[in-house]
Every structure is written in structure tokens, then in C-alpha cells.
Amino acid sequence: MTEMDYSEIKKIVDGLAPVDWLQIELLRNLPLERRIIPSLRAREFAMAAYRGTLKERYPGLSRSELNMKVLAHFTPVRMEL
Numbered sequence: 001m002t003e004m005d006y007s008e009i010k011k012i013v014d015g016l017a018p019v020d021w022l023q024i025e026l027l028r029n030l031p032l033e034r035r036i037i038p039s040l041r042a043r044e045f046a047m048a049a050y051r052g053t054l055k056e057r058y059p060g061l062s063r064s065e066l067n068m069k070v071l072a073h074f075t076p077v078r079m080e081l
Helices: 006-014 021-029 037-057 063-074
Strands: none
Touching: 037 063
């Protein structure tokens, strides 16, 4: 793997959406227990989208088998037996 130079990094950064400072300020002013809600919703959305993709790719799997594949994909800790 090679290191990227400034121009390559700039191309990636220029392609990102601009920072929404108002949204950041609103989230910053929320109590900690409410700040996490948008992240949880985004994770739930991502998991549902991935589950839908798996359902199309593997139509014969049961709901519990699909859920296990989703959990395996989104769980950062990998356990080896």
C-alpha cells in the first residue's frame, strides 16, 4: 500500500459533502443520552439496507439466518472457535 500525496487526498476531500455546522451545533447542545440517537438510527438503517441486499442475494435463507449474517457483518469483534 502506498501513501497518498496531497493531490490525491484533496480529490477525496473535495468529493465529500460540506460540513453542516448548524447540525453539529444542534447535536452538541443535546444532552449526551440524546446525542447517540441519530447514530443508532443511522446504524439501524444501514443494517436494514444490508439485510435487504442479503435477502435478494440469498432468497432461500430464513429471517434468523439473514439476521445472523447481518450481525456477523456489523460486529467488529470476530470470534474464532
